[in-house]
Amino acid sequence: MRAINYRPDKTWRLALAFLPFALLILTYIIASDIRLTENPNDKLLPSFAKMGETIDAYAMKPDTRTGDHLLWADTSASLTRLIAGLAISTAIALVLGIVIGVLPVMSATLGPVVAVLSMVPPLALLPILFIVMGLGEASKITLIVVGTSLKLIRDIALRVEDIPREQLIKAQTLGASTPQIALRVVLPQILPRLIDSVRLEIGPAWLFLIAAEAIAADSGLGYRIFLVRRYLSMDVILPYVAWITLLAFLMDLSLRLLQRKSFPWFAEARAA
Amino acid sequence: MNAIVFDKVWKEYGDHVVLEQINLEIETRSFVALVGPSGCGKTTFLRLLLGEERPTRGSILVEGVPLKAEPDADRGVVFQRYSVFPHLTVLGNVIIGREFEKAGALGRLFGRARKQAEDDARELLTAVGLAGQEAKYPAALSGGMQQRLALAQAIMRRPKVLLLDEPFGALDPGIRSDIHVLMRRIWNESSLTVVMVTHDLSEAFELGTRIIAFERPRNRPEELERYGVRLSADIPTPPPTAPALPKGATITKDIEIWPKKVAGSPGVLTRHGHSAPRS
Numbered sequence: 026m027r028a029i030n031y032r033p034d035k036t037w038r039l040a041l042a043f044l045p046f047a048l049l050i051l052t053y054i055i056a057s058d059i060r061l062t063e064n065p066n067d068k069l070l071p072s073f074a075k076m077g078e079t080i081d082a083y084a085m086k087p088d089t090r091t092g093d094h095l096l097w098a099d100t101s102a103s104l105t106r107l108i109a110g111l112a113i114s115t116a117i118a119l120v121l122g123i124v125i126g127v128l129p130v131m132s133a134t135l136g137p138v139v140a141v142l143s144m145v146p147p148l149a150l151l152p153i154l155f156i157v158m159g160l161g162e163a164s165k166i167t168l169i170v171v172g173t174s175l176k177l178i179r180d181i182a183l184r185v186e187d188i189p190r191e192q193l194i195k196a197q198t199l200g201a202s203t204p205q206i207a208l209r210v211v212l213p214q215i216l217p218r219l220i221d222s223v224r225l226e227i228g229p230a231w232l233f234l235i236a237a238e239a240i241a242a243d244s245g246l247g248y249r250i251f252l253v254r255r256y257l258s259m260d261v262i263l264p265y266v267a268w269i270t271l272l273a274f275l276m277d278l279s280l281r282l283l284q285r286k287s288f289p290w291f292a293e294a295r296a297a
Numbered sequence: 298m299n300a301i302v303f304d305k306v307w308k309e310y311g312d313h314v315v316l317e318q319i320n321l322e323i324e325t326r327s328f329v330a331l332v333g334p335s336g337c338g339k340t341t342f343l344r345l346l347l348g349e350e351r352p353t354r355g356s357i358l359v360e361g362v363p364l365k366a367e368p369d370a371d372r373g374v375v376f377q378r379y380s381v382f383p384h385l386t387v388l389g390n391v392i393i394g395r396e397f398e399k400a401g402a403l404g405r406l407f408g409r410a411r412k413q414a415e416d417d418a419r420e421l422l423t424a425v426g427l428a429g430q431e432a433k434y435p436a437a438l439s440g441g442m443q444q445r446l447a448l449a450q451a452i453m454r455r456p457k458v459l460l461l462d463e464p465f466g467a468l469d470p471g472i473r474s475d476i477h478v479l480m481r482r483i484w485n486e487s488s489l490t491v492v493m494v495t496h497d498l499s500e501a502f503e504l505g506t507r508i509i510a511f512e513r514p515r516n517r518p519e520e521l522e523r524y525g526v527r528l529s530a531d532i533p534t535p536p537p538t539a540p541a542l543p544k545g546a547t548i549t550k551d552i553e554i555w556p557k558k559v560a561g562s563p564g565v566l567t568r569h570g571h572s573a574p575r576s
Contacts, residue, residue: 194374198456199393199454202402204403205403293434
């Protein structure tokens with residue numbers, strides 16, 4: 026049989042999916058073991074047991090200085106910023122994207138400025154945000170909004186333009202006004218596509234969050250990673266990175282489930 | 298009164314003349330079929346009538362009033378594709394016309410008004426043969442059912458003129474003839490003037506009361522740009538005699554194809570230049 030026609034069945038597919046993860050972990054264990062037998066105080070590749078102890082201390086025991094459970098305090102600080110930033114960004118993008126996509130006048134007015142602004146590297150704006158808004162939460166959330174909203178606006182506007190011309194004509198022949206077309210024809214068809222766009226912006230949002238936390242913060246997952254870096258505490262950094270990855274993955278998964286549950290027509294229409 | 302009047306209408310895109318000097322009067326309640334080769338401007342004609350495009354010269358009147366320069370509720374439309382809204386159920390697709398008409402900017406009806414709209418929509422869906430499908434989304438319907446839904450959706454708003462842009466072109470022959478029966482019934486029962494673009498001549502003659510053919514009178518490459526399409530033929534079809542719906546299958550015509558084709562006959566091959574034995 027030709028290779029392109031060989032499809033693994035369900036069990037096989039699951040096993041194959043786990044294989045690279047298993048290999049990565051195995052490689053790490055072997056490498057860590059080699060280094061630790063040479064020098065038991067090596068900090069670069071800590072053993073899983075060591076990482077487990079550290080995380081147990083971070084998650085289960087209160088910090089002697091602040092009295093918080095550090096892992097949970099960091100997680101809640103970071104997630105609050107991230108979700109606030111993404112929510113604001115999504116709301117802005119939904120409104121502006123539909124307005125630009127539906128109204129040619131607004132597209133002529135805002136299209137070029139959005140296209141130019143979306144090319145500004147957001148991290149270059151971070152010093153300005155710190156200067157203008159201070160080192161508090163506002164500047165970090167704003168960085169996420171600036172970094173993700175412009176791309177989302179362009180994406181939504183393009184997806185509005187992808188709605189077949191026939192549908193907009195049809196709505197007009199049924200007597201729909203502009204607000205009615207925006208609310209009953211465009212908005213409901215954009216919402217599931219918006220979820221797809223937001224899923225793609227989760228990665229950049231984490232990037233901006235961690236960058237902002239690394240520079241100026243007193244809590245947060247990014248703050249902690251950059252703090253313990255000074256002590257070469259790989260036993261904290263590695264689990265934190267894994268935890269961030271897991272959180273991002275779960276956000277992506279829950280958005281995908283939300284899309285499937287809330288817009289049953291969307292999967293059907295896409296399959297057809 | 299004429300439902301639609303085209304008065305010396307030209308349509309040009311830059312230097313390219315698409316329609317040239319179209320003069321046309323369409324009577325109220327007629328069923329006009331537009332035929333012609335692809336790219337001859339049938340669809341441009343329909344877009345002018347929709348209000349999606351404006352004529353470069355000349356004017357179009359609908360019931361004596363100059364046509365609004367945008368699509369509106371007095372002209373319903375069914376396209377070949379994308380005519381129904383994929384995010385609404387079958388019932389929602391039919392109700393939405395009423396909601397656009399009666400509700401404000403939100404475009405939603407509640408309570409008794411919605412109940413009334415739902416009852417009317419169900420009645421219409423039963424009439425087009427979609428009873429029992431109300432809760433489905435269009436993607437779950439076959440092509441023929443989607444077009445039935447598109448018709449119901451357009452009729453719900455009670456347009457004066459119904460425009461059809463190759464509405465049945467993508468359907469299987471059997472399904473197409475079923476939907477022709479429905480189309481004729483809709484045209485008979487509601488006070489509609491219908492303009493249909495089709496590339497199927499038999500469909501044109503079956504449904505239309507009048508066939509209008511589009512053709513470019515000058516077709517040399519150097520003339521293509523500068524001369525547009527004119528109406529080349531305008532044929533009133535005889536009034537439909539008493540609808541003789543067949544009660545069962547009968548053979549009404551038996552046509553033999555000439556010249557006779559016989560499987561494996563060497564003559565067929567030689568004609569196409571294959572090396573058949575010459576005897």
